[in-house]
Amino acid sequence: MTLNDGAFDAFSRAFDWVCQAHLSSEELHQTIDSDGNLSIAEFSLELAEQLRWGGPWGQNFPEPVFDGHFRLVQQRIVGERHLKMVLQPEGSDLALDAIWFNIDPQQWPDQQRDRVHCAFQLDVNEFRGRQSLQLLIRHLE
Numbered sequence: 001m002t003l004n005d006g007a008f009d010a011f012s013r014a015f016d017w018v019c020q021a022h023l024s025s026e027e028l029h030q031t032i033d034s035d036g037n038l039s040i041a042e043f044s045l046e047l048a049e050q051l052r053w054g055g056p057w058g059q060n061f062p063e064p065v066f067d068g069h070f071r072l073v074q075q076r077i078v079g080e081r082h083l084k085m086v087l088q089p090e091g092s093d094l095a096l097d098a099i100w101f102n103i104d105p106q107q108w109p110d111q112q113r114d115r116v117h118c119a120f121q122l123d124v125n126e127f128r129g130r131q132s133l134q135l136l137i138r139h140l141e
Contacts, residue, residue, distance in 0.1 A: 048122035075109040100137035
């Protein structure tokens with residue numbers, strides 16, 4: 001079965017109407033709640049491990065998400081749709097590995113950008129038997 005453009009438009013309007021009727025404005029607009037900024041000392045493997053085992057995380061008890069402003073030092077695609085970055089918190093020379101999964105390759109990497117504001121989670125990256133701190137990017141602007 002295939003839908004022609006007219007049938008799809010009708011479905012799309014009906015879907016929008018049902019969503020508007022049953023969802024609040026907060027549910028219709030994606031928001032990211034942040035647990036705030038981290039100090040330079042809090043960007044640590046130790047804190048990432050504590051958060052990893054601090055759960056259980058789940059519905060109505062989400063894993064902490066932080067936000068901050070960073071200098072974008074490096075950016076490159078890994079895999080086909082993941083952006084690997086090196087970020088420096090503003091006012092620091094600390095270099096942090098970061099990854100943003102499933103990016104839009106039409107928009108990233110963006111070599112014109114040297115500063116970003118992002119929401120992230122602290123994560124433990126395990127590679128070749130070595131553990132290191134990594135930021136999991138949840139939103140970047």
